[in-house]
Amino acid sequence: MATLRDIRKRIRTVQNTAKITNAMKMVAAAKLRKAQEAVESARPYARKLHRLLSEIALHAETAGEPPHPLLERRATDQVELLVMTSDRGLCGGFNSNILRRAERFLWEQAEQHREIRVSTIGRKGTEHFRRKKQPLRQAYTGIFDALNYTKAKTIADELSRYFIADEVDAVYLLFNEFKSAISQQVTVVQLLPIQAAAADDTATSAVDFQYEPSERGILDALLPRYLATELYQALLESTASEHGARMTAMENATRNAKDMTQKLTLQLNRARQAQITGELMEIIAGAEALR
Amino acid sequence: MQLEIVTPIRPLLTAEVSDLVVPGEAGEFGVLPGHKPLLAQLGTGVLSFRERGGGATQLVVSGGLAEVLDDRITVLAEYACRADEVDLAAEQADQAKLEEKLRSTALLDDDAHRLQHELERTRASMAIVLRK
Numbered sequence: 137m138a139t140l141r142d143i144r145k146r147i148r149t150v151q152n153t154a155k156i157t158n159a160m161k162m163v164a165a166a167k168l169r170k171a172q173e174a175v176e177s178a179r180p181y182a183r184k185l186h187r188l189l190s191e192i193a194l195h196a197e198t199a200g201e202p203p204h205p206l207l208e209r210r211a212t213d214q215v216e217l218l219v220m221t222s223d224r225g226l227c228g229g230f231n232s233n234i235l236r237r238a239e240r241f242l243w244e245q246a247e248q249h250r251e252i253r254v255s256t257i258g259r260k261g262t263e264h265f266r267r268k269k270q271p272l273r274q275a276y277t278g279i280f281d282a283l284n285y286t287k288a289k290t291i292a293d294e295l296s297r298y299f300i301a302d303e304v305d306a307v308y309l310l311f312n313e314f315k316s317a318i319s320q321q322v323t324v325v326q327l328l329p330i331q332a333a334a335a336d337d338t339a340t341s342a343v344d345f346q347y348e349p350s351e352r353g354i355l356d357a358l359l360p361r362y363l364a365t366e367l368y369q370a371l372l373e374s375t376a377s378e379h380g381a382r383m384t385a386m387e388n389a390t391r392n393a394k395d396m397t398q399k400l401t402l403q404l405n406r407a408r409q410a411q412i413t414g415e416l417m418e419i420i421a422g423a424e425a426l427r
Numbered sequence: 428m429q430l431e432i433v434t435p436i437r438p439l440l441t442a443e444v445s446d447l448v449v450p451g452e453a454g455e456f457g458v459l460p461g462h463k464p465l466l467a468q469l470g471t472g473v474l475s476f477r478e479r480g481g482g483a484t485q486l487v488v489s490g491g492l493a494e495v496l497d498d499r500i501t502v503l504a505e506y507a508c509r510a511d512e513v514d515l516a517a518e519q520a521d522q523a524k525l526e527e528k529l530r531s532t533a534l535l536d537d538d539a540h541r542l543q544h545e546l547e548r549t550r551a552s553m554a555i556v557l558r559k
Contacts, residue, residue, distance in 0.1 A: 177437035184433055184503055188494060192466070285435040285505075343496060348467035349453045357452075357468045357492055361505065365435055 140411065143404045147397055154393035160226065161386035168317060168379035175314060175372045182365045189362050191343060192355065193332030204352070205300045206330050206359045212305045214251045216273065216298070217241055218327070220311035220370060221261035222378040223280050228385035230312060230320065230378055231260040237322045238310055253304075257291070257371070280375060288368035289360075292327075296360055299328045311370045312377035318384050320377035327366060330359055428460055430476060432486070432502045439507050442484075447476030447500065449493050450551075458495055465495040469504060471547040473555055485510055485555040489548045506548065513552045522549040 138146075193207070203209075219238045221231045238254075238261070245252045255274045256262045262275040274294075279287055298304050307328040312320040347354050430447060432439040448457050450472030458465075471489040478484065490505035525546045532539045 174436075178435060180438045181433045181435045181503060184501055188466070188492065188503070343464050345464045345466045345496075348451055348456070348465060353452070353468055354466050354492065357490075361491065361503075368435060 138403075138407070140404065140407055143400055143407060147400045147404065150393050150396050150400065154390050154397070157386045157389040157393060161383055161390060164379045164383040164386060168376060168383055171372065171376035171379050172314075172317075175369070175376050178365075178369055178372055182369050185358070185362050185365055189330075189332050189358060192345075192351070192358065195343075195345070195351075204355045204359060206296060206328065206363070207332055209329050210305055212250060214253075214304045214306075215245055216295070216304045216307045217245075217252060217254050218295075218307065218309045219254060219256045219258075219261045219265075220309065220374050221256065221258035221264075222374070223259040224378075225260065226385060227378055227382035228388075230381035231258075231264075233320075233322050234310060234312060235261065235264050237324070241308070241310065241324065258374075279371065283371055283375060285364070285368050288371055289364040292364035292367050293360060295328060296363060304328070309367070309370060311374045312381075313370075314373040314376040314380065317380045320381055325366070325370070327363060330362060428458070428498045428500060430500045430502070432474075432488070432504060432507055434504055434507050439486075439504075439509070442476065443479045444476040444500075445479045447474065449474055449500075449502070450488065451493070458500060460498055462495050462498070464497075465493075467493045467495075469493055469502065471544050471551065473551050474502065474507075485558070487513070487548060487551045487555060489544065508552065510555045513556045515553065515556050518549045518552045522546065522553070525549065 217238065219234065221234050225231070242252055242254070253273045254265060254270060255276065256265060256272055257276045257279050259277065262272065262277070265272055276291060279291075295307050299307060306326060309325050309327050311323060311325075313323040315321050428444050428447075429441065430444045431441045446457065446459050448455055449467065450470045452468035452470040454470075455472070456467065469488060469491040472487070473485050474488045475483060475485045486507055486509055488502065488504040488507045491503045493503070494501045525542055529539060529542045529546065532542060
């Protein structure tokens with residue numbers, strides 16, 4: 137049986153762990169609030185851009201012109217999957233959920249005899265695929281430290297270039313969508329070709345806009361920005377999700393540590409009592425013998 | 428007219444305006460009430476407007492789109508900054524750096540184009556601060 141000293145030592149260790157996990161929980165909560173604000177304040181731009189896009193796309197479609205290169209749908213032989221994970225661990229199932237979905241996606245695409253290549257954003261995903269010896273087209277690093285729109289734009293422009301150069305026929309993005317502080321949802325969205333006709337409700341049926349300088353020029357300006365915004369939004373949501381997941385994980389860890397401390401304390405008291413009882417019996421037995 | 432300026436990072440402002448001037452990619456244009464529906468590519472420069480019954484305001488915008496529809500103007504600017512947010516010293520430093528870089532870049536390079544735009548942005552930023 138464990139000695140009193142061993143039990144005391146374990147209690148101290150568990151308590152220290154609880155302190156750390158509790159601190160991590162607080163940090164995650166603070167970061168979550170900030171990340172959530174960032175998601176919220178980026179939303180109006182994304183929504184307006186989307187509305188504009190569906191308006192113009194509607195117009196272009198009715199005019200029967202050839203589609204813009206970024207809207208062009210072609211036979212899908214070469215697919216790229218962009219996997220978004222976090223740079224850090226200790227956030228519950230955040231990364232493993234994504235990676236499990238990624239594996240399933242790869243398998244599904246292979247079933248359909250499509251060539252697939254993978255890119256990653258975030259260190260955890262990169263490490264996963266490296267371990268599996270899966271070649272990566274690109275592992276984007278350092279995106280989540282000081283995340284900004286320009287970083288999203290750079291990646292988006294690169295993807296557009298590959299798409300226009302006919303190196304890929306479709307690009308999918310896999311990320312954790314932010315539902316609430318305690319729930320995230322693994323989501324796959326198609327980035328390229330851009331899905332313009334996802335026209336929600338109020339696409340004011342084909343307003344006759346005057347285009348400055350030209351309709352094509354407007355699309356040239358709009359589409360890359362739309363793509364960048366979509367990616368930026370996903371990056372923000374993934375960040376918020378990560379902090380949410382970490383907060384939940386750390387809260388659970390803290391609770392487990394508290395439970396454990398309680399159990400160990402009980403064990404400690406029992407052991408102490410047993411020891412005292414044992415000593416008393418020895419003394420009494422000794423006294424009896426001398427009588 | 429309702430003016431709304433939004434950037435990818437955050438909504439910047441909404442205002443009730445009587446007229447405004449927007450720096451389009453192909454030159455400045457003015458918008459008055461009753462303007463035809465318009466979609467314009469945004470250039471880099473100073474966007475100025477007068478609030479109804481109020482003073483004039485100037486901002487720096489760069490890149491993006493402007494939509495005019497039913498007396499509502501929506502400016503989706505990749506970059507937008509109010510005069511009181513401009514950091515004059517930083518802009519001056521930026522300008523010097525950009526000019527230096529531009530000198531060492533080939534004239535028809537993509538980079539040169541981008542640098543020109545950034546340079547215009549710093550110039551416009553400084554202009555609106557100094558004009559105040």
